[in-house]
Amino acid sequence: MSSDYESDWVQYISAEGQLTTDGRKAWEQLSDQLKIQFYRWMTFVRLFDRKMIVLQRQGRMGTYAPLEGQEAAQVGSALALTDQDWVFPTYREHGVALTIGFPLTHVLLYWAGRVEGCKPVSNLRYLPPAVPIATQIPHAVGAAWAAKLKKEQTVAVAYFGDGATSEGDFHEGCNFAGVFQLPVILFCQNNGYAISVPFSRQSAAKTVAERALAYRFPGIRVDGNDVLAVYMVTSQAVKRAREGQGPTLIEAVTYRKGPHTTADDPSRYRPREEVKHWSRQFDPLTRYQLLLKNFQLLTDSEEEAWELECKRRIEQAIKEMESLTSPPxxxxxxxxxxxxxxxxxxxxxxxxxxxxxxxx
Ligand SMILES: Cc1ncc(C[n+]2csc(CCOP(=O)(O)OP(=O)(O)O)c2C)c(N)n1
CATH class of the missing domain: 1.10.40 (Ribonucleotide Reductase Protein R1; domain 1)
Structure with missing residues (x-):
């Protein structure tokens, strides 16, 4: 992984859980309620993710794409959206799905391989996950174009990984979005690898963000494990889009702690030291918990109570999912x-x- 990986980014919370100078300004703008929401959703998503791996290992769930380490990128960006916005996810955006209100049972059904889990939920503008890499990007650009033609205030967001930025669909989407100045956010979670292929073997560019330059719209690099920075950067992109100022490419630099899917063994391609470095120093949830505790917005007993509540909700949804009759x-x-x-x-x-x- 290149040494440019952790530099030139927007960061509001340091790895030690302290606010940076810009971070302090951002922090003052937000309500306590939202600050607690960041923590609550990240915790919920993490516990859900860990439980999914257990279920898969027990043979109660199909192959699963874990996201531990990416909670800040997903929760921070999702909380910057409203229910009028369209979301075009990949197979790893369960954190986004849950945060914007996708029912937990529905997410479970998708990973259990049930057709019910693939059906869109009415009143939620969340598309079924795109497994073919980058194909959802032109779809999001198309939705943004439709919104512009209809003079709606809607923003379309495409989520994708760094690997997707080397696909034709990404570049065609960017080109179209730039020419027509469309209200679209291209949100890349750069975890440094497309399965086993490091970013340096995918592209001669040093960063994903710099690719926006050629399409004449902003490319912002953000510490993707810093929920506050992700939220602020995405909110600014949403504002630009709603005001008719066109697209933004966001590169959230992050690290997926676990395997690509439960069928993958990352120890074959990722150095152990690199995994340790990211797990210890940059964990998005630990960092944010430290910050909340510094501001007396979270106590140990509140933390314990919320974890118990998350586990209760997850267990209940699993029971519900497993009680449904399987199709023939x-x-x-x-x-x-x-x-x-x-x-x-x-x-x-x-x-x-x-x-x-x-x-x-
Ligand atoms: C068009 C296409 N080519 C290849 C694959 C096989 N494949 C599945 S995931 C993946 C890597 C994607 O990496 P990235 O875009 O960085 O996303 P990540 O899963 O790391 O978040 C590949 C090549 C695919 N699903 N679709």
């Missing part, structure tokens, strides 16, 4: 082809025979 195995063949190709038709018949069912 032939459901595997639904929803992709209206007319099944002959090979799949044959497989479906075999599954049906195995189940010993005439109809499903």
């Amino acid at each position: 195995p032939t459901h595997l063949f639904a929803h992709v082809f209206s007319d099944l190709p002959p090979a799949l038709h044959k497989q479906r018949l075999q599954v049906k025979q195995k189940e010993g069912k005439e109809h499903d």
